[in-house]
Amino acid sequence: MSEMNENPLDILPEVLLAASAVLGLLLGAWLPRRRQWLVGLLAAVAASAGIVATAVAAARPDVTAFGEAFTVDPVTSTSRIVVLAAVLLVLALFARPFHAHARESETYVLLQLSALGALVMAGAQDLLLLSAGYLLASIPAYTLAGFRKDGPGTEAALKYYVVGALLGVLMLAGITVLYAVGRATGYPSLGPTLSEAPEGLVAAGAVGLLAGVLFKAGAVPAHFWVPDAVQGSTAPVAAFLTTIPKIGALAALLRLGEAVLADSGMPWPEVVAVIAAASMALGNLAAFFQDDVKRLLAYSTISQVGYLLLPVAVTGRSDLAQPALLYYLAAYAVTNLGAFAVVCALPRATRLADYRGLARRAPLLAASLVICLLGLVGTPPTAVFVGKLEAFSAAIDGGYTWLAILAAINTVASLFYYLRWIGPAVSRGNGAALTDGDRSARGVAYAAALISVGLGLAAGPVLPALGSSLAT
Amino acid sequence: MLTALVFAPTAVALLLLALPSRIPVRALRAVWVATAAAELGLVVALWAGYRTGGGIQHELQARWIPNAGVSYHIGIDGLSLPLLALTCILFLACALYSLRENRRFREFAALFLFLQTTCLGLFVSLDLILFFVFFDLSIVAMFFIIAGWGHRDAKRAALKFFLYTFIGSLALLLGFIGLYLAAAPHTFDIVDLTRQNPLAGRSTYAALVLLAVVIGLAVKTPTVPFHTWLPPAHTEAPAAGSAILAGVLLKMGTYGFLRIAMPLLPDAWRRFAIVLVVVGVVSVLHGALVALAQTDFKRMVAYTSVNHMGYIILAVGAAAATADTSAQARSLAITGSVTQMVSHGLITGALFLLAGVLYERGRTYEMSAYGGLAATAPVFAALTGAAAFASLGLPGFSGFIAEFQIFTGSLGPRPLATALSVLGILLTAGLFLRALRQILMGPLRLPDAPGTPRAFPDVRAHEYAGILPLLVLAVILGVAPRFLLDVIEPASRTVLEQLAR
Numbered sequence: 001m002s003e004m005n006e007n008p009l010d011i012l013p014e015v016l017l018a019a020s021a022v023l024g025l026l027l028g029a030w031l032p033r034r035r036q037w038l039v040g041l042l043a044a045v046a047a048s049a050g051i052v053a054t055a056v057a058a059a060r061p062d063v064t065a066f067g068e069a070f071t072v073d074p075v076t077s078t079s080r081i082v083v084l085a086a087v088l089l090v091l092a093l094f095a096r097p098f099h100a101h102a103r104e105s106e107t108y109v110l111l112q113l114s115a116l117g118a119l120v121m122a123g124a125q126d127l128l129l130l131s132a133g134y135l136l137a138s139i140p141a142y143t144l145a146g147f148r149k150d151g152p153g154t155e156a157a158l159k160y161y162v163v164g165a166l167l168g169v170l171m172l173a174g175i176t177v178l179y180a181v182g183r184a185t186g187y188p189s190l191g192p193t194l195s196e197a198p199e200g201l202v203a204a205g206a207v208g209l210l211a212g213v214l215f216k217a218g219a220v221p222a223h224f225w226v227p228d229a230v231q232g233s234t235a236p237v238a239a240f241l242t243t244i245p246k247i248g249a250l251a252a253l254l255r256l257g258e259a260v261l262a263d264s265g266m267p268w269p270e271v272v273a274v275i276a277a278a279s280m281a282l283g284n285l286a287a288f289f290q291d292d293v294k295r296l297l298a299y300s301t302i303s304q305v306g307y308l309l310l311p312v313a314v315t316g317r318s319d320l321a322q323p324a325l326l327y328y329l330a331a332y333a334v335t336n337l338g339a340f341a342v343v344c345a346l347p348r349a350t351r352l353a354d355y356r357g358l359a360r361r362a363p364l365l366a367a368s369l370v371i372c373l374l375g376l377v378g379t380p381p382t383a384v385f386v387g388k389l390e391a392f393s394a395a396i397d398g399g400y401t402w403l404a405i406l407a408a409i410n411t412v413a414s415l416f417y418y419l420r421w422i423g424p425a426v427s428r429g430n431g432a433a434l435t436d437g438d439r440s441a442r443g444v445a446y447a448a449a450l451i452s453v454g455l456g457l458a459a460g461p462v463l464p465a466l467g468s469s470l471a472t
Numbered sequence: 473m474l475t476a477l478v479f480a481p482t483a484v485a486l487l488l489l490a491l492p493s494r495i496p497v498r499a500l501r502a503v504w505v506a507t508a509a510a511e512l513g514l515v516v517a518l519w520a521g522y523r524t525g526g527g528i529q530h531e532l533q534a535r536w537i538p539n540a541g542v543s544y545h546i547g548i549d550g551l552s553l554p555l556l557a558l559t560c561i562l563f564l565a566c567a568l569y570s571l572r573e574n575r576r577f578r579e580f581a582a583l584f585l586f587l588q589t590t591c592l593g594l595f596v597s598l599d600l601i602l603f604f605v606f607f608d609l610s611i612v613a614m615f616f617i618i619a620g621w622g623h624r625d626a627k628r629a630a631l632k633f634f635l636y637t638f639i640g641s642l643a644l645l646l647g648f649i650g651l652y653l654a655a656a657p658h659t660f661d662i663v664d665l666t667r668q669n670p671l672a673g674r675s676t677y678a679a680l681v682l683l684a685v686v687i688g689l690a691v692k693t694p695t696v697p698f699h700t701w702l703p704p705a706h707t708e709a710p711a712a713g714s715a716i717l718a719g720v721l722l723k724m725g726t727y728g729f730l731r732i733a734m735p736l737l738p739d740a741w742r743r744f745a746i747v748l749v750v751v752g753v754v755s756v757l758h759g760a761l762v763a764l765a766q767t768d769f770k771r772m773v774a775y776t777s778v779n780h781m782g783y784i785i786l787a788v789g790a791a792a793a794t795a796d797t798s799a800q801a802r803s804l805a806i807t808g809s810v811t812q813m814v815s816h817g818l819i820t821g822a823l824f825l826l827a828g829v830l831y832e833r834g835r836t837y838e839m840s841a842y843g844g845l846a847a848t849a850p851v852f853a854a855l856t857g858a859a860a861f862a863s864l865g866l867p868g869f870s871g872f873i874a875e876f877q878i879f880t881g882s883l884g885p886r887p888l889a890t891a892l893s894v895l896g897i898l899l900t901a902g903l904f905l906r907a908l909r910q911i912l913m914g915p916l917r918l919p920d921a922p923g924t925p926r927a928f929p930d931v932r933a934h935e936y937a938g939i940l941p942l943l944v945l946a947v948i949l950g951v952a953p954r955f956l957l958d959v960i961e962p963a964s965r966t967v968l969e970q971l972a973r
Contacts, residue, residue, distance in 0.1 A: 323539070363489075374612065379608055379609070379612060380601075380604065380605035380608050380609065381605055381609075385605075385608075386537065386540070389540065389601070389645070389649070390540060392645070392646065392649050393540075393649050393652060393653065396646075396649055396650065396653055397653050404646060404649070405646060408642040408643070408645065408646055409639075409642075411638075411642055412635060412638050412639045412642055415634065415635060415638055416631075416635060419615075419631055419634060419635075423619065423627060423631075426616065426619065426620065427619070427620075427627075459536075459537040459540070459542075460535055460536050460537040460538055460539070460542075463537060463539040463540060464538075464539045
């Protein structure tokens with residue numbers, strides 16, 4: 001793998017996304033307002049083509065691009081498919097609320113650029129490319145968060161931006177330190193040198209680096225932005241913010257752990273385990289008495305990152321870690337989007353009590369909500385159940401039984417607040433806020449619920465594809 | 473065949489939900505009863521074709537998630553067949569009993585059919601994850617039944633039920649993962665794991681895994697001290713829901729002891745069996761004493777479940793006592809525990825349905841609100857009397873056979889514990905006689921809360937159709953239990969052999 005590889009076809013999905021974003025920007029300047037949905041269609045075509053290209057590329061052996069800065073291996077391939085599929089679902093969520101909006105085409109462009117950033121983070125094998133991916137994933141997202149230009153939207157964008165800028169700078173500082181002590185930024189050469197570098201400096205650099213990645217993942221202690229940004233932005237944007245950047249960030253974390261930091265002086269598994277435990281516990285406890293559905297889901301995503309970090313903590317110690325993380329990422333993405341899609345479908349219902357009587361009014365939507373929420377808990381046979389099963393197995397296999405037990409306890413705790421939402425939804429009564437639904441968001445909710453159950457049942461063929469080892 | 477048996481109810485449930493809303497409710501009722509009857513017919517056919525002592529039959533193994541060591545592996549043996557039959561009988565009884573259910577009948581029937589799938593699926597599972605899937609889904613279905621059709625405080629009770637049993641299920645899952653990781657190659661297959669006995673000689677690890685598995689199953693059973701979810705869940709659930717909860721869902725825990733904990737962790741089980749004996753005795757006595765203190769009829773029956781399940785725990789614990797006691801006695805204890813599962817399902821199912829009759833007429837379970845019902849409702853009185861006597865273990869009923877076997881089998885290995893448990897019979901006899909005197913004898917007294925009808929009409933045909941067969945079966949098993957014991961005995965010997973490794 002050492003020879004230079006500059007074949008742009010290897011990064012075809014990324015190229016497609018970038019090209020469609022640029023083309024969409026030009027088209028948007030030229031199209032009349034009523035026709036701007038064509039930009040969205042273009043984005044959907046690009047994402048679909050990207051999925052096909054990924055599927056074709058995944059059958060070939062692993063390659064690297066940009067020298068060794070970007071790698072195409074199972075982690076990248078899975079992240080690509082998950083991100084692009086999530087982009088498709090989010091595009092469907094955007095379609096109705098942004099239709100004929102003054103800045104409709106810009107929304108699609110920003111979405112694609114941010115997703116591109118997440119893809120770059122997922123495939124980056126070089127700290128500099130990782131930071132580039134971080135910036136690309138973040139800046140369009142700040143704009144999207146404040147897209148509504150009202151009070152809460154501005155607050156959301158501001159908070160998101162300030163925290164992101166601060167932690168981004170910390171990340172660059174951390175990369176600088178690591179570069180100084182390791183004399184390289186590429187993971188393959190950085191990994192061995194770091195194991196001999198001064199431990200203090202490595203730890204300082206790693207903490208800075210983690211600050212940025214954890215910000216994108218929305219994990220404790222870089223989670224402050226999540227509830228406010230999610231509550232302040234529109235529901236479709238919130239769905240995007242809590243799903244797509246996390247995928248890139250967690251894939252990047254897995255790679256960092258495996259190739260760079262696991263053997264360094266830094267106690268990688270312990271640090272990640274503590275972050276995981278804190279994210280689960282804090283997310284769950286804070287979600288307990290939330291009455292606003294978006295805020296509740298925001299805290300729920302923080303706790304989900306905690307579970308997702310379980311396999312990251314034992315990367316390199318258990319063969320189960322990688323497939324567990326990748327499978328869980330896919331399961332999380334579709335289930336979380338499904339829950340948000342229900343929120344998008346009922347724009348007037350913002351509080352839990354507003355969902356009273358949903359089962360009567362819209363039985364299928366209520367069923368999707370129940371499936372997605374129980375899915376987030378990890379009730380079989382949904383996809384997250386298999387994800388959790390794999391994650392727990394990986395953690396116990398890697399010697400972190402206490403973390404798996406903690407995760408199980410947290411799962412039970414999380415059940416409490418999900419049931420607080422399911423309860424009104426299936427009970428009698430009539431919610432006045434359950435009117436004027438968004439048809440395409442409903443479709444997304446149904447589809448997500450179906451995929452969530454389908455992916456859980458079809459875990460057999462999916463898991464082996466995620467199992468092969470990282471390219472090094 | 474087994475797959476059809478397991479998934480047919482869910483298929484019918486989906487069909488019910490998909491039917492257009494102008495279909496008359498009568499047709500929905502007919503579909504539900506016909507499905508339940510067909511399921512029972514299938515089980516009878518299975519039973520007829522069952523070779524006693526032939527090990528696992530109708531076995532089917534298909535790839536599901538091979539990378540995670542999970543397969544779709546099902547089959548039946550002498551432990552699962554009686555419970556399959558019990559499940560189908562109780563669901564048919566509930567279908568008949570619920571013929572007059574008017575509140576959202578379509579969803580009610582669909583949930584029960586789905587619940588039937590989870591119960592049947594659990595008893596045929598030969599894979600830990602498959603077992604777990606059905607275990608968890610049964611909780612989900614029962615949650616919606618309690619929350620949707622329960623009485624006053626149903627939401628709270630449903631939440632408590634869900635949280636409590638879900639904690640148990642996650643403990644169980646951790647135990648399963650422990651077993652999975654210990655096996656080489658990693659697998660969740662119960663048959664494989666039984667053969668491998670992967671935790672032999674690893675005492676600490678095995679103890680931890682056993683702890684997780686036992687906690688998970690004990691919550692579901694439930695035993696003291698994990699029983700606190702049961703009374704509210706039972707009291708608030710609709711009558712048919714309580715009958716299924718007590719009759720079938722509780723058996724998932726005790727069945728798990730025989731199917732998973734004993735064969736897969738024999739060393740650890742033998743080492744810690746004394747703990748189970750103690751827990752069993754405490755459950756027996758605590759359940760009976762607390763039941764004695766109840767003034768609410770349904771709550772009282774709920775606590776007697778804790779007592780009756782305690783006998784099973786005592787038996788499975790006593791069966792592990794080694795060496796100096798004869799294998800035949802221990803085999804008797806295990807056979808008795810399976811018989812007790814079936815017997816308790818039938819009798820308690822009938823008692824909860826009778827409690828439903830009481831509530832439907834008087835809108836309260838408070839025993840002091842009633843009196844002298846024997847005069848106005850003789851059939852109700854006769855059925856309640858029969859069910860109560862069956863439950864306290866009178867000879868001639870299935871409960872006697874089961875408890876007799878349990879006590880005879882356990883007395884040798886654990887004399888003190890068994891002697892203490894026999895007191896439980898005395899207590900239950902006392903409390904049931906007191907309840908019968910209160911409700912049935914004396915001058916007529918009916919609850920006169922505003923809105924309650926004054927009259928107390930006797931048992932209606934559909935209620936009769938649900939309750940009577942359960943009691944008839946309890947009598948048949950009490951008089952001629954041989955056909956059941958023939959199925960169970962070889963399986964309990966197998967369990968003992970696996971335990972003795």
